[in-house]
Amino acid sequence: xxxxxxxxxxxxxxxxxxxxxxxxxxxxxxxxxxxxxxxxxxxxxxxxxxxxxxxxxxxxxxxxxxxxxxxxxxxxxxxxxxxxxxxxxxxxxxxxxxxxxxxxxxxxxxxxxxxxxxxxxxxxxxxxxxxxxxxxxxxxxxxxxxxxxxxxxxxxxxxxxxxxxxxxxxxxxxxxxxxxxxxxxxxxxxxxxxxxxxxxxxxxxxxxxxxxxxxxxxxxxxxxxxxxxxxxxxxxxxxxxxxxxxxxxxxxxxxxxxxxxxxxxxxxxxxxxxxxxxxxxxxxxxxxxxxxxxxxxxxxxxxxxxxxxxxxxxxxxxxxxxxxxxxxxxxxxxxxxxxxxxxxxxxxxxxxxxxxxxxxxxxxxxxxxxxxxxxxxxxxx
Numbered sequence: 420x421x422x423x424x425x426x427x428x429x430x431x432x433x434x435x436x437x438x439x440x441x442x443x444x445x446x447x448x449x450x451x452x453x454x455x456x457x458x459x460x461x462x463x464x465x466x467x468x469x470x471x472x473x474x475x476x477x478x479x480x481x482x483x484x485x486x487x488x489x490x491x492x493x494x495x496x497x498x499x500x501x502x503x504x505x506x507x508x509x510x511x512x513x514x515x516x517x518x519x520x521x522x523x524x525x526x527x528x529x530x531x532x533x534x535x536x537x538x539x540x541x542x543x544x545x546x547x548x549x550x551x552x553x554x555x556x557x558x559x560x561x562x563x564x565x566x567x568x569x570x571x572x573x574x575x576x577x578x579x580x581x582x583x584x585x586x587x588x589x590x591x592x593x594x595x596x597x598x599x600x601x602x603x604x605x606x607x608x609x610x611x612x613x614x615x616x617x618x619x620x621x622x623x624x625x626x627x628x629x630x631x632x633x634x635x636x637x638x639x640x641x642x643x644x645x646x647x648x649x650x651x652x653x654x655x656x657x658x659x660x661x662x663x664x665x666x667x668x669x670x671x672x673x674x675x676x677x678x679x680x681x682x683x684x685x686x687x688x689x690x691x692x693x694x695x696x697x698x699x700x701x702x703x704x705x706x707x708x709x710x711x712x713x714x715x716x717x718x719x720x721x722x723x724x725x726x727x728x729x730x731x732x733x734x735x736x737x738x739x740x741x742x743x744x745x746x747x748x749x750x751x752x753x754x755x756x757x758x759x760x761x762x763x764x765x766x767x768x769x770x771x772x773x774x775x776x777x778x779x780x781x782x783x784x785x786x787x788x789x790x791x792x793x794x795x796x797x798x799x800x
Contacts, residue, residue, distance in 0.1 A: 491692050494599040494640035495521055495531045497715045500692050502670035503630040504642045505605075512677045513684070514644050517708050518601045519545070520562055525598055526572035527563070532700070534710040534718075541598035544590055545574040546583070548607040552576070561706050583608040587632050587641070595636055602629075603644040605665075619664040626668025633670075643669075677702070683711070685722055697722045724785060727774045734758060735765050739774055739785065748782035 492501045499521065508514045524531035528540035547555060555576070559568045573594075578586045587600060602608070605625075612621040633641035645665070666672060671690030677683070682702050689695040699711035699721035712718035724743045728736040738758055742749045754762045766783060769775040776786045 489637070492638040494525060494642075495535055495537055497535065497693075498531075498673065498686070498688060498698075499599065499640050499642060500671060500690065501633070501638050501640050502692070503626070503633045503668065504640060504671040504673060504690070505665060505669045506642055506644050506673045506675065507646070508675035508677070510646060511679075512675050513702055513705075513708065514675055515547075515549070515603055516558070516562070516702075516706055517675060518603065518642060518644060519558055520708050522599060522601060523559060523562055523569065523572060526569040527566070532708055532710040534713060535715070540569060540571050542571045542594055542596055543573065544587075544594075544597055544600045545572070546578060546586070546600065546602045547574050547576055548578065548603060550576055550603075558706075564707075578608065581608075581610060584628055584632050587629075588635075591632075591636050591639070597636075597639060599640040599642065601642045601644065605643040605645045622664030623668055624664075626665045630668050630670070675700075683725065684708075699725065720785075727785075734762070735769060738762060738765055739769060742775065742783055743785040748778055748784045751781045751783065754783070 493499060494501070506514055506518060521531050522543045522545050525537050525541050526543045529537065531537050545555075550558075555574055556568075559572070575586070583602065590600070591597060609625060610621070612618055616624070629641060629643065633639055669690075671688070671693050674687040676685045676687060677700075684700040684702060686698045686700055687696075688698070696715070696719050698715055698718040700718075701709045701711045703709055710718050711721045721743075724739065728739050731739065738754060741757070742754070751763065751766060754766060758765070766775065770777060770783070773786070775783045777783055
């Protein structure tokens with residue numbers, strides 16, 4: 420028997436009322452009634468709820484396109500960004516002197532490594548677990564060369580066993596404006612592996628815990644000083660002592676490479692937000708680190724210049740160094756006036772080997788890599 424139009428309208432009205440007062444029950448339709456019931460099986464409802472929870476964080480390109488994120492902040496522009504950074508190098512290479520230089524520059528306001536602007540004075544904390552008060556005072560006075568130690572420079576020489584993350588968290592609750600914290604050294608607080616835990620798992624657990632502390636305060640740079648492997652590594656990231664768990668948990672890695680007794684060093688930098696490059700440094704009087712170049716771009720070029728002068732005689736090296744430090748191409752006559760008539764032959768050999776380039780007849784320059792826009796950093800943090 421078929422329904423009349425009036426009966427169909429009455430049935431639809433009744434279903435509408437039922438759906439409006441039905442609470443969280445599934446909507447009733449004219450097709451819902453069957454001899455097997457109308458509810459979704461519980462296992463399907465559970466799966467839907469689990470899927471919804473797992474996918475709750477999915478965002479699309481349209482959402483991403485309209486976001487306005489704050490710019491990356493730097494403790495030292497181009498070298499130390501916010502987040503977790505590993506500074507690696509052999510024992511007695513000057514790692515502590517380097518980080519003390521950066522910390523004091525930030526706390527004082529001015530230039531790190533005598534070259535890099537770090538903006539106005541900001542608060543820093545140095546967990547100097549291998550030093551005492553006397554050594555800390557002496558080191559600061561040498562680096563500052565007579566200037567007073569800034570009040571925004573803070574330090575600790577001991578932390579309770581197993582409580583380094585708690586110490587950092589307590590400090591940040593009191594001083595959330597801190598720009599940089601240095602832990603010197605990671606080995607001093609590295610716990611043993613737990614039962615059933617591999618060395619990799621231990622390293623990643625420790626690194627991840629410290630990264631969470633760094634990430635909890637946007638703008639904070641947390642730097643861990645760590646020793647390198649004794650064995651040489653083709654990839655400088657592999658020089659990090661321990662397993663890859665530490666390197667994998669860090670946002671950035673800086674390797675300080677210096678031969679024993681040498682005044683020259685190279686700072687090798689890579690990371691998630693840092694352009695990978697190498698920068699030339701000089702260690703003056705065994706204590707003061709200085710960028711070898713007026714800025715990072717020139718310091719990177721000076722690394723190449725050093726490589727070019729390897730295995731060259733003193734005269735060739737001196738000529739190459741002189742030309743490389745000039746802002747404009749150098750005339751051949753200027754070189755022969757300075758180094759003697761035989762310098763013309765040295766110029767010819769250096770050009771043939773690719774170490775010098777002639778943009779025009781009688782003019783010489785040291786070839787350099789193309790300008791890299793990623794090496795321009797805003798010094799305002």
